[in-house]
Amino acid sequence: MANFDRYLEKIRELTETVFIPLEGQMEAEGDVPEPAMQAIRDSGLFAISIPEAYGGLAFTQEQQVRLTFEFTYASSVYRSIFSTTIGLCSQAILDFGSDEQRQHYLPRMAAGECIGAFCLTEPEAGTDAASLQTTAVTDGAEYVINGQKRYITNASIADVLVVMARTNPDVSGSGGISAILVDPETPGVSITRMDKLLGQRGTVVNEITFEDCRVPVANLVGDQEGLGLRAALRGINHARTHVAATSVGQAMRILDEALAYARERHQFGQPIGDFGAIQTMLADCYAEIQAAKSMTLEAARLFDDAVAQGKPLPTTQIAAAKYYGSEMVTRVADRALQILGGKGFVENNIITQFYRDTRLFRLFEGASQIQQRNIARDLMRGGRPD
Numbered sequence: 001m002a003n004f005d006r007y008l009e010k011i012r013e014l015t016e017t018v019f020i021p022l023e024g025q026m027e028a029e030g031d032v033p034e035p036a037m038q039a040i041r042d043s044g045l046f047a048i049s050i051p052e053a054y055g056g057l058a059f060t061q062e063q064q065v066r067l068t069f070e071f072t073y074a075s076s077v078y079r080s081i082f083s084t085t086i087g088l089c090s091q092a093i094l095d096f097g098s099d100e101q102r103q104h105y106l107p108r109m110a111a112g113e114c115i116g117a118f119c120l121t122e123p124e125a126g127t128d129a130a131s132l133q134t135t136a137v138t139d140g141a142e143y144v145i146n147g148q149k150r151y152i153t154n155a156s157i158a159d160v161l162v163v164m165a166r167t168n169p170d171v172s173g174s175g176g177i178s179a180i181l182v183d184p185e186t187p188g189v190s191i192t193r194m195d196k197l198l199g200q201r202g203t204v205v206n207e208i209t210f211e212d213c214r215v216p217v218a219n220l221v222g223d224q225e226g227l228g229l230r231a232a233l234r235g236i237n238h239a240r241t242h243v244a245a246t247s248v249g250q251a252m253r254i255l256d257e258a259l260a261y262a263r264e265r266h267q268f269g270q271p272i273g274d275f276g277a278i279q280t281m282l283a284d285c286y287a288e289i290q291a292a293k294s295m296t297l298e299a300a301r302l303f304d305d306a307v308a309q310g311k312p313l314p315t316t317q318i319a320a321a322k323y324y325g326s327e328m329v330t331r332v333a334d335r336a337l338q339i340l341g342g343k344g345f346v347e348n349n350i351i352t353q354f355y356r357d358t359r360l361f362r363l364f365e366g367a368s369q370i371q372q373r374n375i376a377r378d379l380m381r382g383g384r385p386d
């Protein structure tokens with residue numbers, strides 16, 4: 001395992017010297033600037049979740065979370081570029097892929113030479129993912145894929161699509177769904193970018209149409225059909241923990257920006273940060289960030305313990321950290337915008353950008369309502385997990 005403390009310091013420095021200075025350019029142009037993209041590849045951020053055997057840095061989930069606190073102190077758009085590769089895609093291949101698939105994809109993913117996009121959501125299947133309608137029908141040694149996906153991060157810049165498709169139309173729920181690896185250049189795949197996002201300017205979000213797209217049956221992830229959503233699960237829980245950590249990183253930056261303004265802006269002959277009403281907002285932000293940080297670190301530690309002991313992942317604690325963190329950061333952003341006064345509405349500055357960017361966290365990787373449902377369901381079924 002690489003020396004973690006040195007690596008953490010390197011990522012902190014990268015955030016300060018490359019990511020933060022390029023935020024304005026990224027917001028203006030709507031794309032991650034090439035020097036930042038190169039720095040992401042060179043620094044090994046694509047490798048943090050991949051084992052050493054495949055050229056990765058093999059950091060634990062707790063270490064990945066601590067790194068995420070650092071690099072998401074800058075715009076979360078940078079994270080979006082490598083998040084689908086380090087989480088959903090690489091983890092599905094790692095856990096369920098064949099040796100050949102692991103050898104083919106994971107070293108290139110770790111090097112930042114193979115971006116993965118995870119294709120689950122469809123126009124009629126969002127939260128209810130198990131009802132997806134994309135089909136993969138066997139024809140000799142090939143699958144023929146037909147269907148539509150939407151809101152897919154990084155598909156138009158991806159080198160591999162991990163596509164969830166129904167391989168058994170007779171099985172209606174998750175049991176009929178398989179994960180299949182698709183080269184985006186395959187005939188029959190068309191990808192368009194959705195560019196009118198509320199926030200996250202620079203994040204690549206796509207619609208995909210599959211029309212008689214043929215891929216070898218050897219591209220199935222897993223040794224049998226029907227394991228698609230199970231293969232997705234490890235990656236989804238990995239990603240939820242990372243969204244919780246991203247919420248903390250973003251909230252820390254927002255609070256620092258709000259503090260700087262509260263010191264600098266004077267009204268009634270004094271800094272607005274001296275008013276009790278502003279102090280209440282600042283204190284609430286700080287306390288809630290600390291709470292979310294502790295919950296996220298604890299969920300990550302439990303994640304690591306579960307993996308080490310071959311036990312089920314701590315899904316209740318992960319759901320709670322993702323739910324609380326994502327709701328927390330939007331409260332922090334809202335208070336920070338209030339502290340800016342009219343400037344928060346009229347100008348496009350880092351607080352207003354993050355106010356728009358962070359709204360996403362309550363919607364994807366399982367919306368807040370689904371985290372609440374899952375937490376309550378787990379509690380009702382099995383008592384209170386510590």
Ligand SMILES: Cc1cc2nc3c(=O)[nH]c(=O)nc-3n(C[C@H](O)[C@H](O)[C@H](O)COP(=O)(O)OP(=O)(O)OC[C@H]3O[C@@H](n4cnc5c(N)ncnc54)[C@H](O)[C@@H]3O)c2cc1C
Nearest residue numbers: 118119120121126127128151152153205363364365367369
């Ligand atoms: C920027 C962005 C990037 C994304 N990236 C990806 C990606 O890379 N790959 C991918 O596959 N998907 C991706 N998604 C999709 C994302 O995971 C879905 O948007 C999410 O699952 C919700 O689905 P939906 O948008 O269809 O909303 P819906 O499922 O239609 O939900 C609408 C509302 O109903 C609520 N709701 C739904 N079911 C229930 C229920 N049972 N109980 C209570 N409330 C409920 C929801 O919480 C929500 O408030 C992305 C989305 C966005 C916006």
